[in-house]
Amino acid sequence: MEHIIRCLENTDTSDLAEIYSFQSVTQNTSQVPFLSSEKVASLFSNPDHYTLVAEYDSKVIGHVTLFMTTKVRDRHCSGVGIAIHPDFHGKGVGKSLMIKAIEQADNWLNLVRLELEVHCDNPTAVALYEKLGFEHEGTKRLSTFKHGKYSDMFVMSRIAPNFR
Template sequence: MEKNDDKRPRPTIELRRSELGDAAALARILSHPEVLPGLLQMPYTGEEQWKQRLTDNLGPGRANDLHLVALIGGELVGSAGLHGSGPSPRRRHVMNIGMAVAPEAQGRGVGRALMAALVDYADNWGQVLRLELGVFVDNERAIRLYKSFGFEVEGHQRGYALRDGRYVDCYAMARLHPNPPRWGG
C-alpha cells in the first residue's frame, strides 16, 4: 500500500461494472448525509429503486453507458458513470459524468481511480470527444480532482439546485479529448 496526502495507507481499489447486487450498497452511499448534499439525487432512495436504475442501465439503448463501482476489501465504497447526453444524434460525441464516494473512503484515491477509468474509457474506447459534469461550487475537493483530469469551468450556474432548503450554485465543467483519434492510413 502506498501513502496518500493525509498519511493513511492507500488501499487497493478494485473497479468493476455495477451489478444488480450492488443496489443496497448504492442506496446506502448515495443517501448518506455526507454524500447526498453533493449530488442531484433525492433523499430516501432505497434498494428497490436502485435495482430498477441498474436494470434500466443495462437495457436497450444504454449500451454506451458505463457505470462503475469501486471496492476496497470487497466493500463497495464508490460509484461513477458515463451517460449519454440525450437523444440528439448531434451530441453523440458527448457523455456526462456522475460520481459519489462513501465518506470513509474519501481522500483515499477512490475518486481518482474512478475518474481515471472513466477518462480512459471515453478517450480510448467510447468515441467520446467531450465529457461534461456539474459540481456544486462549494465542493472544492471534487473541483480539484476534475481539474487534475483536464476539466475546465465553462459556466457558473446560479441557483442551480435546491439543497437542504437553499438554492445553491453549480459549475458546468467540461473536458475535450486532448488527442482525438484519427485514421492513420
C-alpha cells in the same frame, strides 16, 4: 488503500443504496436524501449508461457513471456522475474511478466531450476535476436547492486531448 475498479453488476445494488443513504453523499449529487433501494436501482438500470464501481474488501465503495445518449448529434458527449462512500472520501477512490472512466471514454467509447455539474461549495471535487483536465464553462446561479437554500453549480467539461 488497495481497491479494484470493475464494471457494475446487478448484485451491486445494495452497496450502492448504502452509499446513497448518507446525506453527505446526496448533498453533492442531484438526488435527495432518503432514497429507497428501488430508486437507487432505477438510477443504474439504463442500458445506455456506462458505470464502473470501486470495490474494497468485496464491497462497492463508489461508482462513476457515464450518461450516454441516444441522440444522434450528441453521441460524442457524455455526462458524468460520481459518488463515494463517506468512509472512503479523500483516499483516492474518486480519482481512480474518474481516471478509468476517462480512459474508457477516450480509448473505447469514442467520446470527445465529458461534461458535469458540480456544486460550487464542493472545492475538493472541483480540484479533482481540474486535475483531470476538466475546465470551467460557466456557473449556473441558484440552480439547485439544498439545506434549505438555493446554491450555484459549476458547469465543467473535458475535451479529449487527441481531438484538439
